[in-house]
Amino acid sequence: MTPKEEFLERFFASWSIRIGTVLLAILIILSIVIVLTYPIDFGKRIWNNPTYWADNPRLAPPTWLSLFTGAKVPEHTVIKLVQPTSVLVEENLRIVEYSAGIDYSYDDYPSFLHVLINDITFYSAKPPRVEIWMSRPDNLSVRLTSFTIRGPSAIEEPPYRRYVESPYRLILTEDLTPILNLVYSLNKKYYSDITMDEVSAIGSEKLFFGYPLRTGENRFSVLKGLYKFHVRVYIYEGKGSVGEVSFIVGGKTYGLLGTDVIGRDLMMGLLYGFPTSLMIGFMAATLVTIIGTTLGVLSGYLGGKTDIVIQRSSDIILNMPLLPILIFFTFIFREFGMRLFLIILVLTAFSWPGLVIIIRPMVMQIKSSQFIEAAISCGASRMWIMSRHILPNIAPFIIAQSIFLIPSAILAEAALSFLGLGDPTIPTWGQILEHGFRSGAIYLGYWWWIIPPGLMIVITTITFLLITIGLEPLLNPKLKAVV
């Protein structure tokens, strides 16, 4: 068995290393997949852009929660129609219709109802008109609303295009006209007397997906069955088209990890945290290792004034309380941008002495051994001895130490983010936690917003800690044998 094989065998003999390596492999693979699939400016363009999340339910718990409660809670449903269901051509008029059927069998009302219309093109001076209809399982058919698209301005040339960059968003459950029309039709059919003043107390979504009761506190009951929604666009002069129409029935639950207060899919943010945390950890650990090792070897081998200067300064920095110092520097430099890298730099600037203190005595011990003496007598330069004789001997130990630095860096960044000093352009787990905390998620019981990001931090830190702990017995005897 070669020494390498023997080392590997001993390496994988320890359970903590086995578990740690498997976890690390998962973390790295996940991070690579996420870096490849997410856009580069995810933080700016998607995560911190409220309009991107406008069609998501807010503060919705995860979908799998309904498995435990038993009740059928409405799921988030998006129906996207790229092709019109029917096109009717009459002389100068072209009626493009988009219809969607939703089989509603849940025990609760949805959180909202949105209709999105994209990219309307027309050529006539008379702008197109849009009508939205709804037919319910109780045979009630209501024209919810109708409106006219903004007409061409004096300087515009046909074709006129509208809603290309961002869609026209009609929030049916908040808009006054559809609610008014619905209330009128419901009152007529069910002989009820709902007034507009009562709507906000009842909840407008109940008007759409329920029917009024004669008795009972809620006054409304969910109406199950097939709902149909129609969007009709009347385009004049026979030419023109509609790009896309979407119907969105806001769920009471969302995805694997739910949403936060502005409707962000927490799963996306959480996944994005993997590459960012690993990057923070690896970058900080690498920088600290380079600086700490260089200064430690110089201090231990050269001695004299170099040693005194390095020892005094590392002693002073080591005796500073890290978090307050980090808070101070991140806060003062916060306006300079690139805050994530700033955090890593500050972290590095105040973490290297720990490594120096550990390396220096080891270097001094090796320095006094005979093979160094032999090398000196052969005329080896100081650089040669430090890089070729001392560094390889302490390398395994340094590697173990730098693995240990990774979780500390991740935890430090998370702490700073939790204090509101995170980088607003790059979402991290700490920032998700902070946002949840600041929005009062704890006191309102939004556990899905708070517990998963913390758990991710813990899992990542444990991964590296397990590897360090497993390495300890492996490296110490080797080190003893050398020295």
Next chain:
Amino acid sequence: MIKTIILRSISLLLVAPAVLFLMSLTLGLTGVSDRILTSMAEQALQDVKKALAAQIHDPSALEAAIELQKLEIYSSYGLDKPWFYRMFQMIIRIACFDLGRTRVIKGFTGSQEISEIILERIPNTIVLVTVPLIFSAITGILIGVKIASNPGTFLDRFTTYLSIISYTLPSWWIGIILIIFFGFYLKILPIGGMYSIPPPPDISSRILDLIWHSILPFTTLVIVQIGGWIYSARMIVFNIAQEDYVSVARAKGLPEDIIRKRYILRIAAPTIVTNIVLGLAGSLGGAIITEIVFGWYGMGSLYYQAIISLEEGLIIALTYLYTLIYIFVRIILEIVYLVLDPRVRY
């Protein structure tokens, strides 16, 4: 020994000027010190303006007098010169917490003087840092020593893994989980703050109320810290127990109790104290965030308020104060270390 303690304390005390120097250098380079001094000078000018307006009634004469006063006040704050001329002055200011007034944040008594706001919070923080630290150190060491005497058993492995997990848990996350569980769902413990609103009138029930409110933050800090204690105590004791002289003592037939107390723990004590020293920085940091999570009226939650409302002066003062507290505790621990380890002579 007195000499050693003094020498060690001096080298620790050097940290304070080093931090002051670094801070004022940064403040000067970034222009923050200009901002702070200008706002202090403007405040002083406002007072002078009022006094002048009462005396001088001619508008143009008043204008001239104010302009003269302004120059005088600005130069008294050193604002007529570049920042590096004022660096020493800035160092003194930070050291004395003389950083002017806050913009928004008020102290418990309504004061806006930075020094008053932070000084009234010190006791709350010290209680929150030290009590869980002492508790988890003592319990952790006892457990660690106990399991180290039977290494390799299920209990030993189980406790070791638990302590690793405890070490990695971020304090704020544990705090949040405890609040959600005990405060939100079970509703048996308060979700935050130090006293009920309104606070109970008499002293004894006030203290009980404080203890009631501190159960969760203390539990949080103990959960987070105790693992490190168990693990390090176990490792230290385990290593010493393998030494030859311990085997000799066993071979002599000494009772296990004496071996543990005189042969193992006496030797392990200084190393354990070193660990307390190293763990202290972590506990201080953990306490800052625990305070925020639990709305504890200490320096940590003041930090959070200061960051949110961008109170530079307060952040500078708090950072320096934390450094001072840290140095102070370190010196105490150095003394304990010297008492415990008769071999240490610098």
